[in-house]
Amino acid sequence: MHHFIDRRANPKGKSHGNRQRFLRRARENIKDRVDRSVRDKSVQDGKAVPVDGEQVTIPARGLQEPRFFHGSKGGNRRHVLPGNKEFVVGDTLPKPNGGAGQNGRQASEDGEGEDEFSFTLTQDEYLEILFDGLELPDLVEKSLVETETIGTRRAGLTTVGTPNNLNLVRTMRNALGRRIALHRPSSRAEEELQSEIEMLEALPNRSDAQEELLAEMRARLESLQRKRKMVGYIDPIDLRFDTHVPEKIRKSRAVVFCLMDVSGSMQDREKELGKRFFLLLHLFLARCYEQTELVFIRHTHHAQEVDEETFFYARETGGTIVSTALDKMREIISDRYPPQEWNIYGAQVSDGENFGNDSVRCKKLLLEDLLPVCQYYAYMEVVEEDAEDLLQDLSAGDDLWQNYRAVKDQTEHFAMQRVAHAAHIYPIFREFFLPRLKGGQNA
């Protein structure tokens, strides 16, 4: 008798289906809050979303479960309460304001009526909602690069194979079915008959009837044994083997080049905006590819590949020559990331200043060397918060902006935007990656 069952090993997340239905239902509200939270989020610790999830509070609108129940006001009610201290019959107490009386039993069952509902989204759910509706650009025009490796996958059962692939369960099941169908005598039937015969044989003197019976039983035993020999316990036709077929496994990987101007004109505010942008890009691409790598290139009048920490926080002084960074990117691509194996993305942040006529060289580098091997290249220019004219008029701008506009006119998979506030980043990011139905629409 089993009184106890250990269920701890049962699969977790039994209520996963319920949760999905809940998120689906509250999607709009959640999306709204997630967008807002990413806009206001500070990116101090290098992670936009905590691993253990993100607390969101959404309006309970649409999540109510209405019921018929008595209102909390009016009428003639009696409450029996415990803990009387000094009351005697006829004492009066002032009515509490606006509540359900001191006795809260008329309040709704579920704490409904609360206007807000708080819960925790996991990191995956958060990102899923954050990037909802976004797509990799140019999926159609430029096929994604995939590397192929050969793996194996199970492909059902066959009747031939090597012993190590024998599928015991199926084989034994076939054997059992065949034995039943062909009425193979069981070994117990044989043993019983045998022992009966032995019993008869052991008798010192047998009657005629017994002799007859013995002869008949011997004949039966013989036919039984013959049948057992003919209908084997396991026959070659019972055998089943697992088979595996080779399969091409496609794997896609991406590298994101983050290029940033760190010359003196780029202050903390500009860098912070740049960082938000790179973070979003990284989070988004990491969801689209199995493997994503980041390359950080910073430049002043010369470019260096650096680690993340240095990239965002180290200070550097010097002039500004943007083309050095593009050169560096080209160099790294030819060294480490052959375009036939990697999906290459470029993202550049700058304040728009450049030295002399270097911008012309940038345009040339982009058009001839980089854009042909990139899936996508996004340029973000950080402008002063009060630079209304620049934000309004996209044709205005410095040398670099003008040259990039020329690039934009010639290529589809190049995008450029201006930002001044942290709140601009996310909408602009979404614009970059919205499914492009009618060709490029921005800038």
Place this chain on the structure above:
Amino acid sequence: MPEAKSGSKLLFEGPEWSFALLEKARDAIEEIALNDLGLNLYQNQIEIISSEQMLDAYSCVGLPLMYQHWSFGKHFARDEALYRTGRQGLAYEIVINSNPCISYNMEENTMAMQVLVMAHAAFGHNHFFKNNYLFLQWTDADGIQDYLAFAKNYIAACEERYGIDAVEEILDAGHALQTQGVFRYGRPPKPTSQELAAMQRVRDGYAGSRSLLDIWTDATLGHDSAETPKDAPQAARRKNMNLPQENILYFLEKHSPVLEPWQRELLRIVRMLAQYFYPQKQTKVMNEGCATFVHYYIINELFSQGRLSEGAYLEMMHSHTNVVLQPDFDDPRYSGINPYALGFAMMMDIRRICEEPTEEDRDWFPDIAGHDDWRHVLRHAWANYRDESFIQQFLSPHLMRKFKLFTLVDDASQKDLVVSHIHNRAGYKAMRQALAQQYNLAYLEPDIQVTDADLSGDRRLILTHTVRDGIHLDEANKDEVLKHLRRLWGYEVTLDAVETLIES
């Protein structure tokens, strides 16, 4: 307090539990439950689960086999948030009214807690489920697990076939009417043999093909020969539809002009589960009182047999005391009368009345005062009452004094609240009456009935809310529920409030 004998017979030592220890403890508890208390039990199936799984079970009204719906996801999200931030603990156990009786124990519990929980759920609640008349008459402990499995699969199949939105729409509407989906007084009308056969045919088909979702449609059933002729008088029409009808879900399932057969089956599932839970709502005080009394008796018995260490006994008593705490009305922790506290106190009081009756008890309870077998008296009470009648019958003046009960009257026409009764000779009877009323679900839940539906005319569905003591429905919720109701009925629905002027 019973004295502990010198202990070589200890069931366990230390806080760690193991399956062998649980088995041993269970046997010891069973010995007392069967041979001393004389309980009558379903076979137990005790399952050990993690806190995560407990949260799962929580959100699905305690039934792990429950069908899927967003509201359970919402409850899970809320409970999880409360639990993770430490604002709410988890119950130590959940027990299901089924045969075998399934109870869930958390793995985080110490051995002492496991023993307490087992005595409470697997023996106390178990006995109550198996013997109380409400459960016997209204629930099917043998069939509930199968029915839940059927419901879950059926709803999943509907989602696949008609889409999640379509199913959600009906379930949302059904849930909104859940409290109006039970038969309170009359037995549910038995399906006719014709209906039963059609249902069986369809369910067989469902089990076989897992895709055929039609239930007894006109096609499978043949046309309703008793359909009302156009000019039938109102009385005949109402009789034909079993009106007035308190079970709105039942009425819609049978008579809604717009629902598809599978939608009717969904409503049926919702109302079957509402009916299944209805006895639990009516016996909260008794059920918890019974379970708490049983665990209290058993652990004391185990301790006096020397089978529990003092440490374990104190841990159990500590937990027990927390459970039966009743804060005063002006205490910030007060949130209504604690069913554990009231139930347990009443069970202990009944035992006291049997064993050491006072003169007052002999006046009030001539039948049981000085009764020579308190076990029998308690078992009889557990079997034959629900909260309302139990309080009406057994709440003693002694207990009313102990709880220092008093009655507050909140009359809309008066400026202030008035203390109408306190725990004295003049107040006992009225106060007992008022407290019992507080547990009368038929009084607590609004009385709403389907009174008319002119199927051959404008098809307006008319509901009547019988207002008692001038207490009306919550307006915002009422409007929302009516929207759901219109969806299920397909035509105009009106809800009239009718004041009753009985009572003083």
